[in-house]
Amino acid sequence: MTVGLGLLFLCCGSAPLSASLNISVSHYQLKNGLQVILSEDFTLPLISVAVTYKAGSLHDPPGKSGLAYLIENLMFLGSDNVGQMQHIGYVTRTGGTLNAATMADRTIFYQTVPSNQLALVLWLESDRMKSLQVSPAKVEAAKNELLSELRRRHQETPYLEAFFRFDRMLFPAPAAHRPIIGLEEDIKSITYEDAQNFHRQRYGPQNALLCVTGSFNTLQLRDLVNRYFESIPRSHDTLPPPVLPEPDKTSGMETSRAASIPAPSVLVGFRIHSARAVDMHVLTLIDYILCRGKTSRLVQRTIKRDRLASQITGSLERRGDLAAYRIFAVNNSEYSARLCVGSIYSELARMRTNFISEEELNRAKNRWKKDLLNRLSSRADKALFLSELALNYGDPRAGSLDIGRFQEVTPLMIAGLLNRYFYKENSQVLYILK
Template sequence: MKKLLMLLSTALMLGGIASAQKIAFEEYDLENGMHVILHKDHSAPVVVTSVMYHVGAKDDAPNRTGFAHFFEHLLFEGTANIKRGEWMKIVTSNGGTNNANTNDDRTYYYEVFPSNNLELALWMESERMMHPVINEIGVNTQKNVIKEEKRTNYDNRPYGNYLAVVKKNIFKNHPYRNTTIGSMEDIEAATLEEFQAFNKKFYVPNNAVLVVAGDFEKNQAKEWIQNYFGTIEKGETIIKQTFVEEPITQTLKATYVDDNIQTPMILTSYRIPSMKTRDARVLDAISTLLSDGKSSRLYKKIVDDKKLALQIGAFTYSNEDHGMYIIYGLPLGENTTETILKEIDQEIVRLQTDLISEKELQRLENVTDNRFVNNNSTVEGIAENLATYYLLYGDVNLINTEIDLYHSITREEIRAVAKKYLNPNQRLILDYVPSPVEIKN
């Protein structure tokens, strides 16, 4: 009885938090096509100013991979009114922090300042958009930065290239087959004029959303936004290319040798639909069921009970056009990757055959509620979510309603979606192995 009361209390608490955390916002467009979203929160004297551009690794030209990620770095080099090397100094000297990140679909820049520095943040982001300085000095500097990033985060990191290998084999036509960081050969071969043309095409107001979130006065913010962004010239209309991927109808196999590892890893990956679809959300729920926490199906069986693996996991790698569903495992001791794959497949068949229990469904809802609360627990998180839901999903209010979509997932749906996407003839099997040991005579 005590345990039941505790469960009920937890569920009510999460439900109460979820309903209390409805995110209020206002959105509108400037005449140049820039979308603006405002979210007021006076709970702390900070304000987040962010700009998300609808350009990511998928927009890199053939043989020029890595451009979007390169610009994540390059656009900190300076502007007509911010000297080279001064960007970070201005931010830190005014009590702020800032950063940027890039993925396959978008690039995101943001500053967090004390609320009395909102005008400064808006001016800086408008400077970045209006007239960045793109010259040989900045390009050459960032080439060296990105070479080091590639060595550190990919080439010299254990298992650092697994995602690159999976993407290359899962996608045949879509530029998702390339990595975000791209090819160093492509970056080295690019001319200054190509970098300038990329900037002119994508880093324009009608390809961006501006979010201001936190402690600010709305009327003053709107005035500053108009002053700093409203005068920026609209760019040419960007037409996104459509890429068709034929269904995977037979098992794909690949092997990758990583000199940085000693324990092999088995990965199996399935191509899945856009993150905007209901099926993608069901698959996300399935990954939670399989590998979220020590009570999850794969962990409990393969790691805890049978002690076959050091680590096991399942997750969706979600994107705007397509996604991937990836399951991986690292064998323990003398166990093999083949044994782990067999156990994984048994759990998939179980999902495709039997309905999950009501208790498991409730656990999924609890995890979803907790994730929802955590994702919107900071003004920084809210700002990024608002931008993402507008730019990639086309519906800002999903920040409030997506949780209802997850709650509406049924046990029957989970079984049906597992049957639809997670089949042996629809996947890649990747053997990610260490270098063979040389035997000396």
């Protein structure tokens, strides 16, 4: 079934202008369980192919953090008909680009190539889906690469260990706070059998999603998808996702000291106990109101007015059905870091008791819509966006519903979630000091 997603965007200005962005989307499933999403776009002779596996750090076995990330690396080390690193060579020789990413609940491989190379990319992705070659030597090579990257990140990101520590504070369940890249001792303990079993359990077609966007003939593309993917057998060892217990609504405060950090800083986080879809839309707009842009509340309060921070950012993070909102502020002294936390609490208290104006809420919605438009400006980003909708809602055509939920958010809904989660007794604080 193919439908057009009518997405309504309001442009910033004194008189809002509306523009319709129609995305043609086809969504179906092969007999082996592989979900397929097709979206035509003939503006340029390019196509993007994204394959998403429901395998991420949440699924790493206990004591084996980094395993999903290791499999991401192994996926480039050869399959039955494609040699080591040849996938990259095939794509780049066409003038194409490619990338991959491991997240808490998924691993994504995506590439953009000229549209006449569509069959090549489908063949490459199908070959490693059905016949990835995992060997003890390749596992050891991938482990060494991960260990090198982990050491490099520690050198380049002085706050990294503090970020890992804060994850443990926000998400007490071990499966939820495992670093995606893994811990050094866990990476060293990964065996060939661990990698082989994890791949067999998590990387079958019934646990994957194929999305193609760009300039193609839909009937021809369906034939290609059937030719390359339909014969791949299901994996019979798929494991259910981990069940994450909800953490208590309690507060915590810790201090981390590291001589290598460039400046004293502080992390403040609020646990969100049920990441319901309707709440995520409100929480996203709270993020925009608090930390996105020069006019956001915490930028104006902590940087412009109180001069307690030189930088402040916020992020909404999900771990399965759990979520948290994280604020990171860079300060010029330990004293200003402690005062900065007080300013954050004070601004949140003001927002809990005084509704934000419709004007301020509409500014946040407009910034979000602008960012969404930017996400849809390339075929690769569009493929990732449609894949995300399919994973989050079970249907990539939920885009119009997604937009509608954002438009329906009211000041009362903002205040309701702020009062439910954003208060001192439900906060975790980590001071990062020299």
